[in-house]
Amino acid sequence: MRIHRKITAFGAMAAVGALALTACGGSAPDASTATGEPIIVASVNALSGPATFPEASAAAAAVFSDYNAAGGFKGRPIQYEAFDDKGDPAAATAAARDALGKKAVAMVGSASLLDCEVNSKYYETEGIVSIQGTGVDPFCFSTPNISPVNTGPYLDTTLTLTYGSEKLGLEKICGLLAIAGSTRPAYQAAIDEWSKATGKSFVFVDDTVPYGGADYTPYVIKAKQAGCDAIYSNAVEPEAAGLLKAAEAQGMKDMTFLFLTSTYSAPFAEAASFVGKGVHVPAESAPFTVEGIEANKEWSALMEKHDVPQSAFAQGGYMAAKHFITMLESMDGDITKESVTTAFKSQTEGYVTDMVGDPWIFGSGDSHGSNRSGWPITIAPGSTTWESEADTWSRLS
DSSP: OOOEEEEOSGGGOOOOOOOOOSSOOOSOOOTTSOOSSOEEEEEEEOSSSSSOOHHHHHHHHHHHHHHHHTTTBTTBOEEEEEEEOTTOHHHHHHHHHHHHHTTOSEEESOBOSSHHHHHHHHHHHHTOOEEOSBOOSGGGTTSTTBOOSSOOHHHHHHHHHHIIIIISOOOOEEEEOOOOTTOHHHHHHHHHHHHHHHSOOOSEEEOOOOTTOSOOHHHHHHHHHTTOSEEEEOOOHHHHHHHHHHHHHTTOTTOEEEOOGGGOSHHHHHHOOOOTTOEEEEESSOOTTSTTOGGGHHHHHHHHHTTOOOSHHHHHHHHHHHHHHHHHTTOOSOOOHHHHHHHHHTOOEEEEOTTSSSOBOOOSOSOOOOOOEEEEEEEOTTOOSEEEOOSSOEEOO
């Protein structure tokens, strides 16, 4: 798909006041607050369960809250409904149907381990589009009615392995994979893409790392015994912290750690007192812990105002909401599920924001994955803060 570039309204969006909807409160409504017929937008999220992503929908709610306070869309507020799938397929199924039952015109800012896998066919059948705040499972990137704003864990895997072997010169990388649902083939495809491009492969791989495990010692011991000089893991923040803790207990100070953007948060860095020879991550959005990156300024202020933790997931939810508003403001006529879906599927120009390395687009394709970039960041040995390792994006061709 050919992607054209178009400047979004990101920088021009007013950010005042708040209208409490499903999430995020704020200041009292004023004279400009939208009071017309609500435009209902929904999301399906892992707000509880084995691995949670609460910041994406909270960030989207913050965007809509301020948008409504500034007058909304022609006086109509966006009513944001965030549903919890609890990391459970049955709950995810029910959540999507509840969203449609509320007469949502689009899904915006969703972040879940399994929403796409469980509901992609339903979204397609019902003719509703999902601008995913955090695409996780493979169906987020391979089905026609879902387009995530983030790079995703699979391309992120290829990025971090390529950076580890080609930039850092790591020779013996071990893989410790946590697998949810049917994600194993997608991770293998990402690993194969790295191997094909670099000629490198894992010295050892274990794909049985559990979410919510009590002790990750057996897994790091296997990597130690395999003689690895680095551990790559797709674990999210709690599990990645558990791997570091177990490695510290084993005295593995000669180990480099390669994680995904799911570990990119200030609390994780503060807790990573032991990092062996360093932690390296390709941030899928502009690094928010690095001072002087203008792209995050408005987002950071909004998250602080609404008490939303600053994370990559919050960046995704924010961008998804902004993209939806940009599309909404380009539309004439009735705002319905059908008209919104037609608008996104007719999109031919990518929306550009400096928060990511590539223009985002929905369009008419059967699969979507606009973002193929990451910004290398690191926690240096002995440090508890993230630092940039580059001046710009690393990009997969």
